[in-house]
Amino acid sequence: MSTPQKSPLNEPPPGEPVAKNKGVRADARRNRERILAAADQVFAESGPGASTEQIAAVAGTAVGTVFRHFPTKRALLQAIMKDLLCQLIGDAEAFAADEDPATALFAFFTRTVDQAARKKTVIDLLARDGTDVQITEAVRSLHDAVQSLLDAAQAAGGVRPTVQADEVIALLGAMCQATTRDSWSSELQHRTLAIIFEGLAP
């Protein structure tokens, strides 16, 4: 009962934007990355039902290692979802910068749905919020990003002014789930998107 049983290691207080995680051993950091990558891949292929063992196998570690880094399967899922959200937000900003405002929103929409068809994980991401503070926070950021895209598009006359951001996000989530669950032909997917875009247009 000397109690040096376990050191958390899961998410050290976010000192800074991943500030090189000072006292953490090099192999530990490496493993964490591998596990994250493996989980991303496995969840993408098999959905959230995939087993931890499977992830460990792909990562080339033992199960215990996975659980050392992420105390719960749920925690692992959340970590990935957070990453994905950040990537989505990045996409949104990129489109806002590159495309003209009238099409940036549509381009972002299409891109996201396309990706969802491959990454089954994105499902729960846009749908469920009641998971974690950090996730909820990331969702808010996404909302903001979509809001900007929408504002610009409306200012440019590309989208009807009465449309609101939560409606866009709702539609986005719905389409992501749908393309994921059963695989529409990409042709059907695009025809369906076209209808939605028509509904958003002035």
Added chain:
Amino acid sequence: MSTPQKSPLNEPPPGEPVAKNKGVRADARRNRERILAAADQVFAESGPGASTEQIAAVAGTAVGTVFRHFPTKRALLQAIMKDLLCQLIGDAEAFAADEDPATALFAFFTRTVDQAARKKTVIDLLARDGTDVQITEAVRSLHDAVQSLLDAAQAAGGVRPTVQADEVIALLGAMCQATTRDSWSSELQHRTLAIIFEGLAP
């Protein structure tokens, strides 16, 4: 090894539209109904993850009885999905008869999504087809029903002529899944539907 081990009992050859199931004992028929009702309720509340034991409890039977009637959890799910599909088709026909063609499609659409918000089962129903011949067949019927609704609406000038039935069904499925998974406010739900209807309009 005298082998009177088991009599199937699950879905006797569809002699006629449920022709009173001749040789079937009365309590058996009663139990089948109870189980079906219980499963409908439980799956609606807890999603397809609900355990068979739970369903048996609600039905007031033993697990064994459930498995006597439906050899597999999947089979039970399919039976319910089939019922639901039939009900949907009935709805579609009712709306086609009552409403004017331009709005019948939209009314049916709204009704279905509203119901889905309550019945979690409808999700997999409209999404996944690769389950069973009978289901696939029922899905085809639904497709036909929507097709009629759509044809009439287009003839009446209520829907853009380029819209196709599979697109409508895809949108319908997507919205059902979405409202089901996390509960939008019914207000958001209707605003979102409005956008889609706008997209379908000429």
Added chain:
DNA sequence: TGACAAGATGAGTCTCCACTCATCATCCTG
């Protein structure tokens, strides 16, 4: 380089759930 703490390992535990079967109850027919 040696020593020790941080980390990795993986067999084992625990829980949950779909499904089975020997036995008992009920229906129905003659």
Added chain:
DNA sequence: CAGGATGATGAGTGGAGACTCATCTTGTCA
């Protein structure tokens, strides 16, 4: 109303998967 057949029962089986922990390995720092 008797007796056989059909159906109901529910403890038991098997398997899957999340999570643990005693033990071994390795990175790191003096």
